[in-house]
Amino acid sequence: MSQAVVAQIRDALKHQEQHVSFAITLMEHLVVPTFVLDAEQRVLIWNRACERLTGVMAAEVIGTRHHWQAFYEQERACLADLVATASYEQIANLYTVFEDPGQPVFGVHAENWCWMPRRQQRLYLAVDAGPVYNETGALIAVVETLRDITEKQLAQSKVAEQASLLKAHYDEHQREAELARRILEHQIRSDLLKQAAVDYSVTPADHFSGDMVLAARAPSGLRYAILADATGHGLAAAVSILPMVQEFYRLVELAQPLASIVESINFLLSNSLPLGRFVAAAFVCVDDAAQCGQIWVGGVPDVLWIDAAGDVLQRFVSRNLPLGITRARGDEAGFEDFSWREGNALVLLSDGVLEASDQASEQFGEPRLTAALRQKGGLAPITAVHQALASHLKGSLPHDDMSVLVIGHCQSSVAQ
Structure with missing residues (x-):
């Protein structure tokens, strides 16, 4: 082998060794x-x-x-x-x-x-x-x-731990809320509502409603009904109205005058509610046999007396403070009598209905309410109101509880 060939081989190996040495040095300094x-x-x-x-x-x-x-x-x-x-x-x-x-x-x-x-x-x-x-x-x-990546793993583990803890708290809250909801619902007698022949709906803004509808028929045949709206909404509001439920049923069973029922429930709430809490309400007593009735309104929107066509015959405006504010009984001027005629109906509602706002923050308002009642096209008044509300809200969620109670000769019964 010539010296030239040997030199070429030596140079090639030296060049390759340089590449290997460079690669090793590079890796060592990574x-x-x-x-x-x-x-x-x-x-x-x-x-x-x-x-x-x-x-x-x-x-x-x-x-x-x-x-x-x-x-x-x-x-x-x-x-x-x-x-x-x-x-x-x-x-x-x-x-x-x-x-x-x-x-x-x-x-x-x-x-x-x-x-x-x-x-x-x-x-x-x-x-x-x-x-x-x-x-x-x-x-x-x-x-x-x-x-x-220890810090990243510890952070992820902490997040997972906190997420698991939050889920456990949430699940426990849901179980407690479901139990509370069942207890509250159990207090309201749906069978008595049916016997009283009223149409009603209660749509909560939260899991619990601060609105409540009660109705019952006394042994004498008199029909009694309440639409109540406690301060706020949710569980705190629902608990605020709970004390009045059994007292209402007890007094209706005794066929007490409407004034006695209002006085008794107001005294009960004024002693049980904390400062700043109260219950707006409307009370109605109807004597179908005598075709007359009596109403008391305290803090809720006007109660509308409508005829079969849906036209407003009379408004019963709030003349009284909401329940629970003062223990003193209001004077007799707070009660109004009316004559009961075939085809007439009383429409009671909470302020959440009138204040229900669409995506443009425009409230439902009374003009839409009265228009819905006039243009009901053969529908029951409560169904006409529901359809008008749904059309107005267009999927927007209500910010407050919404309740409607219709006392009259209505055939449908709606409960939400």
Whole structure:
């Protein structure tokens, strides 16, 4: 072999060695912790970032199979070992989080908590390992990179813990709310409402309604009804009106005059409600046999007396304070008598109906209410009001409880 050929071979090898040396130097100075195993799982490279992460110096592991000692107290395979031996089925046993290595040639990802013996610290590491093959397809090395994502994992665990705690609190709240709702509903006798031949609807703005409709027929045949609207809405408002339920049924059973019922319930609420809480209401007593009735209005919108065509014959305006504000009984001027005629009806409603606002913040208002009653087209008054409300709101949610009570010769019964 000529000297020229030998010189060319020497230059080529020297050039190749320079490339290899550059690659090794580059890997050693990477900011990402990295180590490289050969096909026999001996450490070829243990870069400086890996030294900082593990506390283990390169001189301690280069040329050995002791790299596991940087991460575990007992001998076990690292991800690079599994790639080197193609033992991918063991990944699920050794790592808590991993990606299915469908094409191992592109590398494998896994995550796990590791106890770093040298640092005496527990870290959560994200690990990627990929094989390196020569021109013939033989494995010559495996590169493993590591990322310390402990803070991220702890933050995610904290968020998951808080989410679980919040869900537990929410579920408990829902169970308690459902129990409370059933207790409240159980207090109101739907059978007595049906016997009283009234149409009604109560649409809560929340899980609980601060509006309430009660009706019952006394043994004498007199029909009594209340539409009540407590301050606010939700559970606090619903609890505010609860004390009056059984008292109403007791007094109706005794066929007490309407004035006595109002006085008794007002006294009860004024002694049970906290300061700032009160109940607006309208009370009605109807004597169908004598075709007459009596009404008391305190704090709710005008009660409308309509004829069969839906025209307003008379308005019964609020002349009294809401219930629960003062213990003193109002004078007799607060009660109004009316004559009861076939086809007439009384329409009682809470202020949530008139104040129901659409997406443009325009309230439903009394003009729309009276128009709905006049143009009901054969519908029951309460159905006509519901349809007009739905048309006005166009899917917007009410901001307050909405209740309607119709006392008359109506056939339908609506309960929401």
